[in-house]
Amino acid sequence: MNSTPMIKATNLKKSYGELEAVKGISFEIARGEVFGLLGPNGAGKSTTIAMLTGLMKPTDGTVKVAGDELSSKANHLKRKIGFIPQELALYPTLSAYDNLLFFGRIYGLHGKILRSRVDEVLEMVSLKDRAKDQIETYSGGMKRRINIAAGLLHQPEVLFLDEPTVGVDPQSRNAIFESIEGLNQQGLTILYTTHYMEEAERLCHRVAIIDHGQIIALDAPQSMIHSLGGGLVRVGLMNGKLPAFHTKILELSSVKDAQTIESELMVQAHNTRNALVDMLEVANQMDATITSLEIHEPNLETVFLNLTGRSLRN
Amino acid sequence: MLRQIIAITIKDWQVLVRDRGGMVSLFLMPIMFILVMSAAQQGMYEVADKDNPLQILVVNNDAGQYAGEAVTALEGVEGIEAVTSYDGKITTREYAEELIVDNIFDVAVVFPADFSERVLAAATDEFVEPALVSFIADPATSYQFLAPIRGALEGFIREQAAYAQMPLRLESGFDSLAAQVPEQQAPFVQEVGSLFLQGIKSDDSAVSTGSLGIEFEQTAPAAYKATQFPTSAEQNVPGYTIFGVFFIIQVLAGSILQEKQKGTFRRLLVAPLSQVALLLGKLLPYYLINLVQVASMFAIGHFFFGMNLGNAPGGMILITLATAAAATGLGLLVATLGKTPEQIGGLSTMLALTLAAVGGMMVPVFTMPEIMQTISKISPHNWALSGYQDVIVRGLGLSDVLFESAVLGGFALIFFLFAVWRFRFEEN
Structure with missing residues (x-):
């Protein structure tokens, strides 16, 4: 069994001029773990996830993915990363199918393999029957599901979800949770950011509570709760x-x-x-x-x- | 990387063709300009040949013969029609002015009643008041249109007046000579003068219908291979096409901003996608749209207005490729400068209009002050128009447009490099 952490963040910092958004965050995520980043709005969760996915260069500190340091040129590492952004990152005038084809091609999939994967993820999020409809005709929950599907096409080894259930109805939210649990059971490592404690309690093996750019607690949710x-x-x-x-x-x-x-x-x-x-x-x-x-x-x-x-x- | 570039190109093409507003500004607007302006200006470019003569109202109040003879000679000029009556009415000054105010005619020339009398008197008396010939036109008419017509008419009338005066001047000259020679030789001089005058006068007419031994032609420099002068379409279509091509600035820059605002850009930045692939993939569909624009506009010019496409398809293609590169490069640059849709819109409009105006799309460069002609060199529109005119209007070939294409390529390179330098490939 590979004991190298899937993600290792060491003393990550990010400053915007005099404002320190992230003040030195360190943690490791083991392979197959669901790791939560819990904190209020403005705590630094999105900035942290941006640094972990290569969207943003840290002011200081390092990020390692599967033991290798992440840089903007490390395309081989980026293939291991799946990212579900908080906003709906889809092209509304294209169909779900065309959106997924596009993102699959960006990750190097093509031909029959690509089409097969698109069918699989559409099945996973239960939207195969609406695949040819334009995204702008979808409900909010449906858009969220395609948003997730797009991040799974290339079968990443680690999935970053940035508040994926914001604005989602309870039924769709539950469907998302079940998908995440299913993916994790298949071995996918997940980093999940949220400000909903019930989500962190349900999904995460460990949770880092972040506030004002710092981790103020890191443990399994039940251990933190028992401490009270x-x-x-x-x-x-x-x-x-x-x-x-x-x-x-x-x-x-x-x-x-x-x-x-x-x-x-x-x-x-x-x-x-x-x-x-x-x-x-x-x-x-x-x-x-x-x-x-x-x-x-x-x-x-x-x-x-x-x-x-x-x-x-x- | 190539597959990724193609994937982005296909995706952006799909998004772009579904953008109705974008399609209107890229295609419909320049087409409207071309159709309206070419049709409206057809008269300006095809006037003054035998099939479409310039009509000039003539009011002849002259009590003598010479104004009438001038009008007769004028009617003999190809491309000019002297109109002395309209709608069954003989033209008077008042009627001529009425017809000009009603926009039925553009110009009128009025000979006064004492035209012949004063012309003849001036032959022997330099102090006599000259005959006043009036040239009437709407003051709102373009000076560039009126000046050549007036110049031609004045020259013609002066020529006829000179013919009318010539016998009198000669007679006066012989009389003056007879007064200076010894008395016994004076009758001989006068007889010689009389015989001389009889020889040059025929049928009592002062107007010589014989040839002066001069002929005029209008032609182009030998280096140019044009065989005829351009139509309104050949003058307008390239200019408005270039105008339309540069509308791509706003559409392209807006698309990039939209990607950033919608979040799809974040997805692309996280993906294993090189910066070169990302930018090329974004630019390519807009570049292709530019090429389709040019092909469409020129097809409309050719099939609707009979526009000549020149004899150098290679030159045409080269200029088009270079112009599209400059336009898309500028669009990418604007994308790095504007942070909101309003900024993108404002900057794009300002650049498109300013560069078009400076580049000679609205007013020919040669009519501008010298300093403006120098400044026009910084507009890619100027070089593009020059290239198209070389092929379409001047009949030149591929090798003759290499320099303009290179300049346009230089613009494209500068825009692209500056944009890449400014482009944020990271989250802000």
């Missing part, structure tokens, strides 16, 4: 009593950990209900006024909230 214990309680307090409150609740048995982020307290609880009751009692004893109170069940959204104090969908 029973959930998260977010408390806001008046009258400058937050530090003292913070110290007291750390002594509670129902509380696993707590940290102050800006003017709020993020409390990881073993059990959110018990922790809530205990914290209210402590606040009462201290004569502290609680200004806000939120309970978050354990999921990746809560993990992000715990790390940044902000919601994924800000």
Whole structure:
């Protein structure tokens, strides 16, 4: 078994003048893994994926694909990469069939092999019966499916999907998930960027949470969620009593950990209900006024909230 | 790489032919220009031969004979028709002016009542007031059209006046001579003068219908092989075709911008596709469209207006290939300069119109001030038009258009290199 990582990013940075969009990202993706890049809009996900696919030259750092360094001239490596962009990268006045023929030819396919592959991917995305219709006559979900099909024609070894389900109806979204799971079962390595935590939880073996150009957490989704214990309680307090409150609740048995982020307290609880009751009692004893109170069940959204104090969908 | 170039070419061709707006601007607009302008200007280029003479209204108020003799002689000139009555009415000055205002005629010449009297008086008295012959035309008429006609008429009338004066001047000369010789010789001088005058006058007419021993012809330099002068189509079609060819700038640049905005460009940049293949594949369908444009416009000129295509198909093809290269190169350059559809549109229109105007598409270069004639050399339109005129109008061959083709090729190379230098092959 080949143990060379399919993708290796080492200290990737990207600056636009004084703005640092990506501030030194490093990770590896093993062959056959589905790796998630989770973060809010503007976190640096698309910039990272642009560097990983050769769309953009990093300001610093390296990208290796199957052990070889990626450069703009490395066409042999580009043949291993499949890319599904966030926007619908199709020619609307051409049919789905003509779009796929074109992209297949760009990747070096031709003749019977090309036509056979086009038929296969159309079958995969269940659009064979609409193949000769112009893309502009398709629904949004159908366009998304052809968008994905175009990235699979040349049978890449690694597939990059940049938020592929934005604006897609639930039925089509589910179809996309099933396709991705099926492809991964056949051995395809996948990097999947999203700001929907449920997608990352469902599809990804590991997730890197990215915010402001940096990876703030990297682990299997369930491990990250378990680290939160029973959930998260977010408390806001008046009258400058937050530090003292913070110290007291750390002594509670129902509380696993707590940290102050800006003017709020993020409390990881073993059990959110018990922790809530205990914290209210402590606040009462201290004569502290609680200004806000939120309970978050354990999921990746809560993990992000715990790390940044902000919601994924800000 | 070749398969990729062909794939991009086919894809762009498919997208382009489905773009109705693009097809209208590339084909319909230049066709409309050609049809309208060639038809409208047919009269200008085919006037003044025996089948289509220039009609000049003549108002003869002369009490004497010499204006009438001038009109008779004028009617003998091929390509000119002197009209002395219209719609059953004899032309008067007022009627002539009315006909010009109504655009039925373009020019009129009016001989005053004392024309003959003053012409004859001027033969012996240099202080007599001259006869005033009026040349009437709509002031909005082009000077380039009127000046040659007026010049020709003036020359003709002066010639006839000179004939009328000649006997009187000679008689005066002999009288003057008789007064200077000794008295006994004066009658002899006067008799010689009288006999001399009888010899040159015949039938009391001052107009000589004999030959002056001069003939005029209009021809072209021997280096040019043209056998006839161009029709309106031969003058207009090449110019408007070049105009239309350079409309490709906006269509090509817009297509590249659209690819970038729609996201398909990202897909192409991720693919194993060289920069050369990408650019060549994008340019090729537009280059082919340019060639189809030229073929279509010239076919329309030839079959609708009988336009001569010259005797050098090789030269025609070479100029066309070079012109299309310059146009598509410029389109690629504009694609690197404009970042929005509005910028692309504005820049393309400005370049197409300015280069066309500077290059002599709207006003012939030779009529421009010297500095503008120098500036016109920076317009590829100028070189393209010159090349086409060499083949179509001057009857020249392939070797004679090599220089213009090379200049156009040079433009294409400069545009292309500059565009490649500026082209963003990475995400911004």
